[in-house]
Amino acid sequence: MTFPVLSIITFTPLVAALIILLIPANRKNETRALALASAAFTLVLSLWVYFSYDQTTAGYQFVEKYDWLPALGVSLHFGVDGISAPLVLLTGVVMFTGVLISWGDDHPHVMAGIQDRPREFFAFLFILAWGVLGVFVSLDLFMLIFFYEIAVFPMYLLIVIWGWNVTREYAAMKLTLYLLIGSVIALVGALAMYMAQYQNTGALSFDMLTMESAGFSQSFQIIWFLPVFLGFAVLGGIWPFHNWSPDGHVAAPTAVSMFHAGVLMKLGAFAALRVGIMLLPEGAKYWQWLIMAFAAIAVVYGAYVAFVQMDFKYMVGFSSVSHMGLVMLGFSTFNADGLLGSGLQMFSHGAMTALFFAVVGMIYDRAHTRQIPELGGMSKVMPFATVGFIIGGLVSMGMPLFSGFIAEFPIFMGVWQVHWFVAVVCSISIVITAAYIMRNIRQVFFGNMPEKFEGHITDITVLDKVAIATLCIFMIVIGLYPKFMAPMVQTGVEYVLRLLGGS
Amino acid sequence: MFTSTMFASILPEILILVLGMLVLIVEPFWKEEKRRNVGWLTAGGLFAAMLISFLAGQPGEPTSALGGMIRFDWLGFFFKMLFMFAGAATALLMMDHERLGKRGEAYLLLLASLIGMNLMAVSSDLIMLFLSIETASIPLYVLAGFMLGDDRSTEAGFKYLLFGVLTTTIMLYGFSLVFGFSGTTDMYQLAGMFRAGAIAPLAAFGILTLILVGIGFKVAFVPFHFWAPDVYEGAPTPVAGFLSTASKAAGYAVLLRLFFVAFPEPSLSASWTTTLAIVAAISMIVGNLLALPQTNIKRLLAYSSIAHTGYTLIGVVALTRLGAASVVFYLAAYILTNLLAFGIAMAFSKATGLENIQDYAGLSRRSPWLGLMMLTAFLSLTGMPPFGGFVAKVVVFAAGIQAGYIWLVVVGVITSVIGAYYYLNALKFVYLYRMPNQDEENHPIPLSRPYAIALVVLTLGVILIGTIFAPWFNWSDAGAVNLF
Numbered sequence: 001m002t003f004p005v006l007s008i009i010t011f012t013p014l015v016a017a018l019i020i021l022l023i024p025a026n027r028k029n030e031t032r033a034l035a036l037a038s039a040a041f042t043l044v045l046s047l048w049v050y051f052s053y054d055q056t057t058a059g060y061q062f063v064e065k066y067d068w069l070p071a072l073g074v075s076l077h078f079g080v081d082g083i084s085a086p087l088v089l090l091t092g093v094v095m096f097t098g099v100l101i102s103w104g105d106d107h108p109h110v111m112a113g114i115q116d117r118p119r120e121f122f123a124f125l126f127i128l129a130w131g132v133l134g135v136f137v138s139l140d141l142f143m144l145i146f147f148y149e150i151a152v153f154p155m156y157l158l159i160v161i162w163g164w165n166v167t168r169e170y171a172a173m174k175l176t177l178y179l180l181i182g183s184v185i186a187l188v189g190a191l192a193m194y195m196a197q198y199q200n201t202g203a204l205s206f207d208m209l210t211m212e213s214a215g216f217s218q219s220f221q222i223i224w225f226l227p228v229f230l231g232f233a234v235l236g237g238i239w240p241f242h243n244w245s246p247d248g249h250v251a252a253p254t255a256v257s258m259f260h261a262g263v264l265m266k267l268g269a270f271a272a273l274r275v276g277i278m279l280l281p282e283g284a285k286y287w288q289w290l291i292m293a294f295a296a297i298a299v300v301y302g303a304y305v306a307f308v309q310m311d312f313k314y315m316v317g318f319s320s321v322s323h324m325g326l327v328m329l330g331f332s333t334f335n336a337d338g339l340l341g342s343g344l345q346m347f348s349h350g351a352m353t354a355l356f357f358a359v360v361g362m363i364y365d366r367a368h369t370r371q372i373p374e375l376g377g378m379s380k381v382m383p384f385a386t387v388g389f390i391i392g393g394l395v396s397m398g399m400p401l402f403s404g405f406i407a408e409f410p411i412f413m414g415v416w417q418v419h420w421f422v423a424v425v426c427s428i429s430i431v432i433t434a435a436y437i438m439r440n441i442r443q444v445f446f447g448n449m450p451e452k453f454e455g456h457i458t459d460i461t462v463l464d465k466v467a468i469a470t471l472c473i474f475m476i477v478i479g480l481y482p483k484f485m486a487p488m489v490q491t492g493v494e495y496v497l498r499l500l501g502g503s
Numbered sequence: 504m505f506t507s508t509m510f511a512s513i514l515p516e517i518l519i520l521v522l523g524m525l526v527l528i529v530e531p532f533w534k535e536e537k538r539r540n541v542g543w544l545t546a547g548g549l550f551a552a553m554l555i556s557f558l559a560g561q562p563g564e565p566t567s568a569l570g571g572m573i574r575f576d577w578l579g580f581f582f583k584m585l586f587m588f589a590g591a592a593t594a595l596l597m598m599d600h601e602r603l604g605k606r607g608e609a610y611l612l613l614l615a616s617l618i619g620m621n622l623m624a625v626s627s628d629l630i631m632l633f634l635s636i637e638t639a640s641i642p643l644y645v646l647a648g649f650m651l652g653d654d655r656s657t658e659a660g661f662k663y664l665l666f667g668v669l670t671t672t673i674m675l676y677g678f679s680l681v682f683g684f685s686g687t688t689d690m691y692q693l694a695g696m697f698r699a700g701a702i703a704p705l706a707a708f709g710i711l712t713l714i715l716v717g718i719g720f721k722v723a724f725v726p727f728h729f730w731a732p733d734v735y736e737g738a739p740t741p742v743a744g745f746l747s748t749a750s751k752a753a754g755y756a757v758l759l760r761l762f763f764v765a766f767p768e769p770s771l772s773a774s775w776t777t778t779l780a781i782v783a784a785i786s787m788i789v790g791n792l793l794a795l796p797q798t799n800i801k802r803l804l805a806y807s808s809i810a811h812t813g814y815t816l817i818g819v820v821a822l823t824r825l826g827a828a829s830v831v832f833y834l835a836a837y838i839l840t841n842l843l844a845f846g847i848a849m850a851f852s853k854a855t856g857l858e859n860i861q862d863y864a865g866l867s868r869r870s871p872w873l874g875l876m877m878l879t880a881f882l883s884l885t886g887m888p889p890f891g892g893f894v895a896k897v898v899v900f901a902a903g904i905q906a907g908y909i910w911l912v913v914v915g916v917i918t919s920v921i922g923a924y925y926y927l928n929a930l931k932f933v934y935l936y937r938m939p940n941q942d943e944e945n946h947p948i949p950l951s952r953p954y955a956i957a958l959v960v961l962t963l964g965v966i967l968i969g970t971i972f973a974p975w976f977n978w979s980d981a982g983a984v985n986l987f
Contacts, residue, residue: 025871069973071980072898120867120934142897146888153887156927157878161934169935173927180923184916187897191904191912198905 046092073205082492186231225283229276235268246317254361298325338414377449530607542598578982659737674717721754744845786813836891
């Protein structure tokens with residue numbers, strides 16, 4: 001029996017959350033230190049998984065399997081492939097940086113970080129992380145949905161308690177209801193698959209590896225693909241079910257926005273791929289045109305709506321819809337290039353958008369406004385954050401030498417092979433993205449600082465800088481040296497293509 | 504001949520009876536201020552009874568005992584354990600109730616009702632069944648109206664009595680018709696004697712509907728639900744918690760055994776499963792929609808318990824082994840969760856005297872642990888992992904899909920999202936809103952020892968059944984097998 005690294009990664013946040021709850025409420029710094037230590041531990045373990053992953057073979061690695069409810073075929077079956085291993089790493093990174101950002105700053109003009117009940121905040125955040133990691137490593141459909149729902153409900157509390165007090169109640173409820181409707185519909189689909197497999201093979205099993213060869217009939221797949229795929233894709237922010245996402249992003253506290261856009265939306269996309277496309281490939285092929293249409297609309301529409309936003313955080317929120325649309329677009333190609341690009345884009349967008357939300361949060365904590373026209377000249381006081389945002393912006397625009405290019409270029413190549421005009425239409429989004437990113441960099445970071453901010457705005461803390469640097473490193477490394485991630489994702493893609501019948 | 508099997512088959516009831524006599528004997532010796540110790544005696548005694556039954560009274564192969572009055576099997580045993588656990592938790596929660604805690608009769612009535620419920624779960628004869636239902640109900644009528652001089656409690660007791668008597672009488676009429684057509688009152692012989700072919704299908708359907716009226720009152724499904732909110736609100740809160748958990752589960756025990764054993768024949772079951780499927784859908788919709796505007800926490804829990812009856816019925820209409828197992832599992836999770844929710848309401852109103860949801864503002868600052876327990880209870884009611892409610896819902900839905908009731912499961916999942924709205928709304932008061940003066944530190948919520956023990960045990964139970972669910976499901980399944 002090998003070292004059970006995946007279960008340790010998955011359950012570290014849970015254990016940390018329970019220990020954090022036992023710390024007395026007034027010991028705020030001890031709470032934060034423990035949170036940081038456990039986040040760092042998770043990051044180190046996820047790095048270890050990432051680097052010791054064998055990039056030469058397809059299939060699942062670090063597999064562990066324990067029977068959990070044999071009567072119904074539920075098992076704790078963990079394993080990562082080339083698509084989920086980078087996402088585990090991404091979760092580790094976002095967890096670590098999220099805790100750093102939430103540490104706070106006791107400077108009188110700054111209301112940064114989490115000052116109110118940090119104990120509960122970190123406990124809920126870590127339970128969320130527990131669910132996220134569980135989904136990425138689960139190879140059992142029951143446990144996947146189990147963890148998926150765990151990742152949904154802490155969001156409500158995190159947003160409603162620590163969120164932006166103007167819209168938090170509305171946004172948190174909207175987000176939770178959207179995600180719950182999606183997840184329960186996907187649950188019905190999953191149970192239908194479970195029972196259909198029982199009828200076909202006589203085996204009661206939620207194991208996804210056996211479901212891959214359950215022999216679902218074509219009509220079954222066509223009926224159930226849409227509920228399953230769209231149910232999960234709601235969390236991936238697919239148009240026309242994206243509406244919860246920008247509201248949720250804006251209302252959430254900074255670390256939660258990072259988690260939400262950086263990791264949670266990947267959760268939806270990942271589950272839609274793993275359960276929808278990989279287990280119901282015939283259904284996926286039948287509905288290919290619909291997914292592609294939804295994704296293409298999300299890409300262009302999201303970018304355009306982001307372009308007209310005056311609120312900095314809404315802008316980033318809608319840019320997430322646009323970029324997650326690219327992920328879905330890559331899925332809908334069903335070819336090697338598109339899927340490779342999607343896999344990379346999930347990591348790249350996760351790091352980039354976490355960085356964006358971190359910087360937006362830092363600015364808002366100091367300027368107390370997010371209206372783009374009211375901001376200006378931030379580069380003078382917070383040069384480090386400016387550099388970080390520019391790097392994120394270059395990734396967002398898909399500039400060569402940064403991870404965005406490495407991810408988006410294969411997606412467009414893949415789309416071109418299926419429908420060249422979709423690629424042409426979607427390429428408009430690159431132009432729009434470049435326009436709003438450039439405009440924002442000029443307006444917010446350069447130009448003149450409004451007088452009311454003079455002397456009030458301070459630089460970000462060292463911990464914030466560490467967080468920004470951590471996120472930037474990954475985006476630059478992938479951009480300069482794609483072999484850091486591309487071959488690994490490639491192995492995951494091969495496996496998906498095999499299930500799709502080598503199309 | 505009185506054999507050891509016969510003895511074992513009613514061992515828990517004998518122990519409860521002994522405990523009840525002990526309560527009667529001991530109570531007068533304690534002074535008024537010490538009299539709440541009867542609660543410790545009751546709860547401890549029930550746990551001891553559970554332990555002894557578990558060690559000495561486990562059933563083997565299903566057998567008929569006491570002249571065919573009782574079926575001695577795992578299904579009944581598991582239900583008995585659930586009822587006794589709920590009874591022990593209720594006894595603890597009664598101890599600090601102003602009007603119940605120091606009255607020995609209250610504990611005695613609780614024990615008497617438990618005997619009835621235990622026999623409901625094992626009765627295999629219609630006459631025995633009717634007697635046990637009455638034994639379970641009559642003490643509860645008294646308990647619901649226990650607070651003499653309190654108008655709402657009197658109203659609750661009287662309302663519960665009137666509806667209870669009316670519906671039980673209708674059920675008894677149904678029983679007598681069943682006997683008239685079949686010539687037997689033994690459930691295990693009924694299946695062969697009571698055939699839809701022998702009597703007009705419509706008449707058979709009518710007779711079964713009469714029986715369902717009585718069970719519908721016990722489990723509070725629509726349209727026999729309307730007593731629940733008023734009675735829960737007016738009755739002493741521990742009694743309301745007991746009514747909504749153990750009493751409801753006892754109704755399901757009867758529903759499972761009577762309908763799965765006596766009327767499973769397809770020509771008969773088609774009509775009653777269809778009826779119950781429609782009833783389930785309406786219960787889920789009505790319960791959840793009417794819970795939305797509630798401001799009183801007990802009324803909210805009453806409507807939510809009507810909705811949960813609907814979810815449980817999905818497993819019943821499936822009429823499969825998985826369906827029966829899912830019903831038992833659902834009830835186990837639901838009993839733990841709802842007792843926890845009512846327990847929190849009791850502890851809170853004991854400290855503050857308030858019962859409205861908006862009074863819970865600032866609870867997480869006043870008492871972080873009570874806040875977390877409420878989070879556990881309400882998320883479990885919503886059906887969120889890692890709490891019991893999630894697994895329970897998934898197995899019930901799985902049973903529904905297996906039996907082809909996809910429309911019913913879709914109604915279930917959609918209404919569960921409506922449920923999420925009001926449960927999360929209540930949690931918003933606990934975690935987000937603050938007390939008018941924002942001075943929560945000065946208003947802590949003290950928990951006396953009985954509350955603390957009961958709430959902690961229930962919380963751990965809800966988490967345990969939601970994470971390590973294999974043993975619980977295997978027990979439920981072992982019980983479900985006995986029905987086929």
